[in-house]
Amino acid sequence: xxxxADSGPKAHTHSADTLVPDQSRAERIRxxxxxxxxxxxxxxxxxxFTPVGELTDLFSDAGDSSxxxxxxxxxxxxxxxxxxxxxxxxAGVPLPSxxxxxxxxSGDSVVVIDVPAEAELTEPVRxxxxxxxxxxxxSHHVVRVGAFAKATVVVEHSGTTDYTELLxxxxxxSSQLTIVSLQDWADDAHHLGQHDxxxxxxxxxxxxxxxxxxxxxxLNTNATYAGPGGSFEGLGxxxxxxxxxxxxxxxxxxxxxxxxxxxxxKGALQGETxxxxxxxxxxxxxxxxxxxxxxxxxxxxxxxxxxxxxxPNLEIETGEIIGAGHASTTGRFDDQQLFYLQSxxxxxxxxxxxxxxxxFNSIVQRVGDPEISERIMAAIDVELEGxxx
Amino acid sequence: MATLEITDLHxxxxxxxxxxxxxxxxxxxxxxxETHAIMGPNGSxxxxxxxxxxxxxxxxxxxxxxxxxxxxVLAMSVDERARAGLFLAMQYPVEVPGVTVxxxxxxxxxxxxxxxxxxxxxxxxxxxxxDELRMDxxxxxxxxxxxxxxxxxxxxxxxxxELLKPKFAILDxxxxxxxxxxxxxxxxxxxxAKAGTDAGVLLITHYTRILRYITPDQVHVFVDGxxxxxxxxxxxxxLEAEGYDRFLxxxxxxxxxxx
Numbered sequence: 001x002x003x004x005a006d007s008g009p010k011a012h013t014h015s016a017d018t019l020v021p022d023q024s025r026a027e028r029i030r031x032x033x034x035x036x037x038x039x040x041x042x043x044x045x046x047x048x049f050t051p052v053g054e055l056t057d058l059f060s061d062a063g064d065s066s067x068x069x070x071x072x073x074x075x076x077x078x079x080x081x082x083x084x085x086x087x088x089x090x091a092g093v094p095l096p097s098x099x100x101x102x103x104x105x106s107g108d109s110v111v112v113i114d115v116p117a118e119a120e121l122t123e124p125v126r127x128x129x130x131x132x133x134x135x136x137x138x139s140h141h142v143v144r145v146g147a148f149a150k151a152t153v154v155v156e157h158s159g160t161t162d163y164t165e166l167l168x169x170x171x172x173x174s175s176q177l178t179i180v181s182l183q184d185w186a187d188d189a190h191h192l193g194q195h196d197x198x199x200x201x202x203x204x205x206x207x208x209x210x211x212x213x214x215x216x217x218x219l220n221t222n223a224t225y226a227g228p229g230g231s232f233e234g235l236g237x238x239x240x241x242x243x244x245x246x247x248x249x250x251x252x253x254x255x256x257x258x259x260x261x262x263x264x265x266k267g268a269l270q271g272e273t274x275x276x277x278x279x280x281x282x283x284x285x286x287x288x289x290x291x292x293x294x295x296x297x298x299x300x301x302x303x304x305x306x307x308x309x310x311x312p313n314l315e316i317e318t319g320e321i322i323g324a325g326h327a328s329t330t331g332r333f334d335d336q337q338l339f340y341l342q343s344x345x346x347x348x349x350x351x352x353x354x355x356x357x358x359x360f361n362s363i364v365q366r367v368g369d370p371e372i373s374e375r376i377m378a379a380i381d382v383e384l385e386g387x388x389x
Numbered sequence: 390m391a392t393l394e395i396t397d398l399h400x401x402x403x404x405x406x407x408x409x410x411x412x413x414x415x416x417x418x419x420x421x422x423e424t425h426a427i428m429g430p431n432g433s434x435x436x437x438x439x440x441x442x443x444x445x446x447x448x449x450x451x452x453x454x455x456x457x458x459x460x461x462v463l464a465m466s467v468d469e470r471a472r473a474g475l476f477l478a479m480q481y482p483v484e485v486p487g488v489t490v491x492x493x494x495x496x497x498x499x500x501x502x503x504x505x506x507x508x509x510x511x512x513x514x515x516x517x518x519x520d521e522l523r524m525d526x527x528x529x530x531x532x533x534x535x536x537x538x539x540x541x542x543x544x545x546x547x548x549x550x551e552l553l554k555p556k557f558a559i560l561d562x563x564x565x566x567x568x569x570x571x572x573x574x575x576x577x578x579x580x581x582a583k584a585g586t587d588a589g590v591l592l593i594t595h596y597t598r599i600l601r602y603i604t605p606d607q608v609h610v611f612v613d614g615x616x617x618x619x620x621x622x623x624x625x626x627x628l629e630a631e632g633y634d635r636f637l638x639x640x641x642x643x644x645x646x647x648x
Contacts, residue, residue: 339483342467
């Protein structure tokens with residue numbers, strides 16, 4: 001590529017426009033049409049950290065979509081159905097907010113999981129998705145939880161694929177839902193996901209993203225409120241090794257009054273070129289009086305050469321709120337903690353493991369599913385051993 | 390019987406202006422069952438001695454030796470020193486988020502003993518030791534030092550001393566920041582641990598107050614990185630009456646007094 005050809009597009013007015021930040025997070029386009037979104041160049045605000053050059057296949061809706069091997073474990077009363085994309089769109093689920101999500105939703109049919117109203121599940125709904133080859137897969141799932149129902153839904157990803165995903169979670173009034181998304185992909189998998197959570201009136205929804213495996217994983221989690229009194233908790237754990245790009249973006253849109261949101265993500269990075277991104281946007285609209293929101297991101301950099309980007313954004317359109325805050329820290333391993341544990345006889349490698357496990361523990365213990373919690377901790381142990389080798 | 394022997398220890402820390410010598414030749418021998426009080430004004434090197442023996446990376450030993458029953462302590466890593474039988478109760482214990490006290494104690498006990506403690510006895514031992522230190526049982530499920538009050542941190546340090554049963558315990562200003570009741574409870578804990586295991590105790594303190602509860606066999610006065618004077622418990626009484634002023638105003642008594 002010549003210098004001239006390279007510099008040409010940069011000077012182009014359209015590209016220059018995209019360098020201007022959004023005036024408000026609310027202004028971003030949402031659409032079911034793939035063509036409404038340009039193919040990202042990496043200069044856009046919402047793509048600036050992502051290695052878009054490696055994701056060309058995921059931005060295209062041309063060609064067939066393969067599929068992942070799916071296992072569903074549905075407790076009694078929970079149903080699964082396949083409905084047409086038109087029907088889902090007409091039902092008013094949140095629209096894709098970037099090109100990858102529009103591609104994910106470009107298929108003809110959608111899998112819908114329904115938890116009936118007032119059901120109180122004692123076992124989680126489990127959806128296991130496994131990719132055997134690096135093929136392009138597009139998927140739109142809907143999880144609907146009826147009013148007053150209590151449920152935990154666990155989505156597990158493994159294997160390899162080029163995956164675009166849209167997950168629409170609609171929680172009914174006064175429902176209590178925990179949704180766990182575990183990204184335990186193989187090293188070469190690519191995954192661009194959008195998770196929309198609609199929090200019902202007086203409902204409590206906890207969304208937990210656990211991202212450990214995958215070459216490039218980018219998960220956008222958007223929360224909106226269907227009525228007052230809703231509570232959203234967005235928790236996340238990620239661990240990036242050399243060569244991994246793990247990106248989590250959250251957007252909590254407070255439109256209804258008297259709702260709360262709490263976001264807490266913790267990540268560890270280890271190895272050259274390990275890269276993590278966390279962007280937490282919160283918008284408190286004028287009508288959202290009585291809002292209480294807090295966002296926290298902590299990164300633990302275990303070795304040289306890793307990079308953690310952390311960007312909290314808070315946009316407030318009314319003063320009539322209870323509280324709004326955010327915090328972000330990125331730091332190295334605390335040698336004082338290591339010394340303290342070693343001075344009690346604990347060998348260095350075990351002391352490190354204890355500290356890192358402790359770092360993640362505050363989130364992992366809130367997963368509410370012992371099987372998943374143990375899997376996460378075991379995966380973290382494997383990561384730590386990999387780093388020592 | 391065990392012996393901890395410190396001979397002509399010189400220790401430096403690195404500063405912006407290059408290395409700065411803090412300990413300028415400390416010689417001290419302590420045997421099992423003995424309690425030695427190390428006293429002295431701020432900045433005299435008391436804590437440096439404690440951290441150097443424990444192996445904190447901030448301190449560089451430039452010359453001298455530390456041996457435990459003839460074994461070279463300075464050649465050991467921090468955790469090896471602890472497993473050899475040394476324990477440091479810290480002045481400012483460190484928070485370890487997400488690690489519960491019960492998990493921490495069990496992990497430390499397993500590391501020190503080389504095997505996991507028998508669960509039933511262990512649970513009982515921990516509960517009894519906590520009772521005696523007037524610690525609420527709920528304490529065991531809190532994260533190590535996170536949100537602990539000053540008094541709770543010190544009790545937690547002495548709890549570890551009781552459970553880990555070291556040969557030698559170095560208590561770095563364990564009395565600082567404690568009210569009289571807490572001081573008594575913590576001191577009783579030290580005496581109990583010592584009676585149970587015949588440990589040697591190196592008690593570092595700025596004040597004589599704790600010596601009303603823990604009787605020293607020997608008192609060493611640190612001034613400017615050296616032992617300026619040493620004697621029996623009566624020396625502590627004299628310090629209580631006179632303070633450290635006479636050491637600070639008479640130039641360098643250390644060279645003669647220690648000999």
